[in-house]
Amino acid sequence: MISPDYVLMMARYNAWQNKQLIAAFKALHPADLELDRGGFFGSIRKTASHLLWGDMMWMARFDGGAPPGGGIGESTEVVRTREDWALARFRMDARILRWAEELRTVDLTGALNWYSGAAGQDMTRPYALCVVHMFNHQTHHRGQIHAMLTATDVTAPVTDLALMPAEGPWL
Incomplete structure (x- = not known):
């Protein structure tokens, strides 16, 4: 399904x-981050917080760290x-990068088992599917943030994967 290179x-x-979002958020007045803009989680900050929480949850399942x-x-x-x-985003992105750099093909095989609070049940899915x-x-959630940023006077970041720089620094 996927390879370590993809990950x-x-x-x-x-x-x-996220590096681009950090810069965009700095350009906004704090009240603009809190304004309910009609997103699923309401504001830009709340959506960004949920996204961080989701990454914390998935990485706890992948690398055995503490869940949020x-x-x-x-x-x-x-x-x-x-x-x-x-700060939390920088740390999480470094954790995801470290995990991805150490991932091997065999690590993407097999199943992942966890309890899903969202589904209210134990889950078993292919590990690679969970990574994807x-x-x-x-x-998905950065797309929501991007849409909410376009309603401000701050230029929303470039999101095209094909326009990602070929070389870092990623953080």
């Missing part, structure tokens, strides 16, 4: 995208300021 490319894409507290309902409050988000889902979830 590394997506980890780099994720870090590149709370469920989806609390995910919008993992971070409450753009500064806290930027994590990156898809990131892109």
